Amino acid sequence: MRPSKKQIVLAVLVVGLGTFAGLKYHADHSNKEQIAAVTPPRPGCDTVTVAAATEMAPLLTKIADTYNHSARTVNGKCFGIKIDAVDSADAEAQLVAGWDVRRGDAPDVWAPASSSWLAIFGDDAAEADRSTALVPSSASSIASTALTIAMPKPMATALGWPKAPIGWSELAALAGNPAGWGSKGHPEWGAFTFVKANPNYSTSGLNATIAAFNAGAGSPTPLSSGSVASITARRLDASLEQAVVNYGDDPTAFLRTQQRADTEGKPLSYASAYAVDEKAVLDYDAGNPSGDPKTAGTHAKPRVPLVAIYPTEGTLFSDNPYAVLNAPWSTRDREAGAKDFFDYVVLPAQQKVLTDAGFRGPTKKPGAGIVASPNVSAAGPTVTLSTPSGSTIAALRSAWGLLRKPARVLLMMDVSSSMGDSTAENGPTKLEQAKSAALSALDEFNGADEVGLWQYSSALPPGAQTYQELVPVGHFDIDKSQITAAISTLTPKNDSTLIPAVRAATSQLTEDVEPGHINAVVLLNNAKNNFAADNDQAGLVAALQRSTSGVQIYSIAYGSGADKPALQSYSDVTKGQLYDATDTSTAAEAFTSAFASF
Template sequence: MPGPRRGAVAQPASAASAPAPTARSAIEERRERRRRRRRLAVIWTSAAAIVVLLGAIGSVAYAIMSNVTPEDSAAEEQQPPAEPEAELLQFPDDEPAATPGAEPCTTVRVLSSFENAEMVENLATAYNSQPRNVAGSCVTVTPSKDKSGLAAATVAAGFPAVADDQRPAVWLPDSSTWVDVAQSSGATALRAEGTSVGTSDIVLAMPEQLAQAVGWDAEAPTWTEVFEAAGDSELWSGLGHPEWGAFKLGKTSPLMATSGEAAMFASFGTAAGGLETLTARDVADPAVQTVVHENELATSHYMATPEHFLWHARQAEASGSAADFLSAVIVDEKSVWDYNRGIVSRDGVSRTQEAPPAEQLVPIYPSDGYYAADNPAMRLTGEWIDPVESEAAADFIRFALTAQGQEVVRLSGYRDLNRVLDPGVEQVGQLRVGQAGVVAFPEPDVVTAVQAAFPEVRKRANVLFLLDVSGSMDELISPADSKLTQAKKAIEAALGHFTTGDDIGLAAFAQAPDGAMVPGLVAPVGDIGASRDAFLHSLGGLASMGDTPLYQAVDTFAGQQAASWSPDRINAVVLLSDGENDAPNAATIGQEQMLENLRNLHHSTPVLVFTLAYGADADVATLQSISSATGAHYYDATDPSKLEAVLGDLVTSF
């Protein structure tokens, strides 16, 4: 049985892939071929190392290795007999202390990703509910969360902006690929060992009626077929559903979220000839990058977390159908379960419970393999962690591997270390059990090569920054900065996200005494590789003035962006405003007409209007309605000190 992938965290071994079928131009022909294709027999086996606690500090090591062996033969009766299944892991019972240790309690801070934060919070609650005594001290586990990519960068830098008493002792990212990213950036705070606490397969999720129409609910496609279908602008019309428009594929940013990484690994793998054989040399191959770029053209736009996409799907259902916003999205199983049970999150951080959607999502497990987020628990090392805290961190990880901890993992929507799901999660999420197809993540050098290549292969942007420069932007938010000067700094920083080939422009709006909207377009939309200096010069020259013709500005510049709309680009406006519509000196468009115009554009030449509320006086409700009308996202910088971070988050959509 092959061993786990190289790296700090043991992961499932590669599953053998079925040969990818030859690509066909007609989706119906591909479906008919799949009907004729004999299903391969697969065997899932697993084994695990022992959990050990070493010395006073303690360390945990755990490995899960899986092997899937398809045997193809001319006739089913000639297939070799199945090998016996490996015995399931036996999880030990938790052993809490008879009485808690002395106060003050040792605090163990655990940093998680946004995707797995609920599981980590539930593990912390369960651990804290029992008495703990580590080296004579009681223990309290306190979780925090951040986007995977940002957390990896923070770990790599050694938490320079975090006070010692707030730094974590455990990092539990959504995937061990982020450990690879942190290590490649010179992380020194990571111990050598880590352990998976649970998994969530990364799947293609589709509204059920769309999956049925294309036949993928019955017979899973290969990744090649997924990307090919996503690039077929007439797919739904050919299947009798022109009302669904073009195929709209949603992805998170591979620089921020595990599902986005997995999507890129699958795209590079299929372009290079196989998910399991992908190398860094393949990633650098111009011919491979060309194919990957073509695959990316089907992407509607990128988002920072799965919750961003799924929130918009619920909004689309409320006004018609989820298919208006989304044909398919690459997410983890846990997100599918959340969606189907009615969990929504507008901002990707806070979560609310609503009624389950009428249009449920179904997970599709591509037939040539799929990845699984492995949730590695990594103890950290640093001068801020004393020996008792380190030992307490090891005790928390030990708990996660007990019968009680693994029950928490299952109830939180994840597969335990035997790949077992909670029956309720399985039913609501329509998740599959017993299937074998998990493919190991690529080697660390491939992970970092894919991240480095993303700026070159991603779908290009056609973006206009639209900045409110009304008189209120003169308000000081620090002794050194007004709202306007702070906004200029944030836009300049965000500009670093874009590269040659992205078309970027700048407009600003206020109302002059004669009723005219000024200054208007100050840096025409053009390739930022050639226009960056001119853009920054125009940005630096902006001054505040007059009132706030918000509706007129949005209507005017969204229309201009629609006039240059291209299906091969993410067409968008990034609107930053600190106030309400206020245009007393001229008759301008009203709110309802502006929103109606945006909705009409969305169905013909869709322009995403991302809105950012800047400062406490921003018209949050209106900005949210503008973004919702266009299928874009609203961002909150009502605390102006957070503007640069929020705008940096926003531009990961491109």
């Protein structure tokens, strides 16, 4: 089953989902540079800490730098602003559990991507018997961006874009049509496919799920627990879920995969549609899918742009609320400084920083970037949906857990001798830490999923194999105890057999591909291949590239000895993802992020 809210909160406390001391461990660990909040406090001034959503943090850091070099004061006192980049879901869970100062300064302000997270906090805090007064139930917006259905332009045009109305219902019908794109005159495009992020972790994934349920319910009024339970609402969302290629906790990872496909001359090969924010469409079309100003201009614009569809039944805005916390660790003075920084952010000069980056203003007024782009609409959506209550969002997430596309996953654990090395002086071994991390993330799966377990290294029984099947891929609800027991008893031994093990795993899954499932390998690696009888890395990558099975590889580069280039190549050619856990203390988050793709 999917983790409960309390399990998610506990995971944040125990395994450390992210690092809040300025550097943010991002959910997708490809080549994206970590975001650093490096603005120093003003000398002689009190420091106000803002925990900001990762897509907003670089821009707020830029604005904070100008604030910190200004002469602004409040009642004769000055303040320095420090921005920490924190995923909205991570921050929400941490605030419910009680902020662990060992992982960074407790914030005076929380600036999540959407007010949905304020509602989620209220519900989670009440359920956990925590004070709901810490986070206000509403807060003023500093910028906004609409959820869109982004499509490669030729595919959108085939549906009648930009003139024809297109909504969730049309996409659900196309997803359920056996003829797929053939019903629109393009059989060469195959089935309609969809990519959205996991609503337990992603704002865009949550907004897409809310909007799809609203469309199914047939009303733009705020969702209730009753409408979430509606058969018609669930039927529409289920049609969309079955078209999903993969989930995940980072929408920009999808766009980086789309960018690779475009660069390779196959822009229509990954997915037909993406549930991402309007700003993300602008970032992608500028050649910068991460949206980080530091990477702007480092990649050419795509050959085939994405265009934004604003669903006719309605969509939601991520309103980027600025919530000054009623926190016992804060002070009245810092609260005043926090409010002064808000007043500064909403001034025209600072708003231009945000709108130039693709955000709309707090009132949803478009900036120059939106107005100039032919691929988004300055007018925005015709119907704007409201954020449901926290309890309704909880019901929605539970419903999504039942409707999401099931997965067929093979977990591969590296047990080569280097896994016996200690992670730190007097610390656990790498394998002990990896085992704990994998076990902590297993509840991402539910009874509809099929999961198996292999270990790999040289000279494994029977017959000195390069891998050993410990639990065949089977129903997770039946086999979970076997998988848990098998992981717990893993021991380090012999040499790494990365290449032959990956070859064997993908071959087996390809033979047994389960239609209607996400078929994938989750690969933990700590050491380069050291098996002379099969060291053909290029041949393996070529074989993976030729495969049409759809088996994806989600690689975890674990420790400094991991073969990151090889792992990156496996994930790239199979349209999976690479998660960087070379800092072994981040293994639990890497496993959670990988398993959240299903």
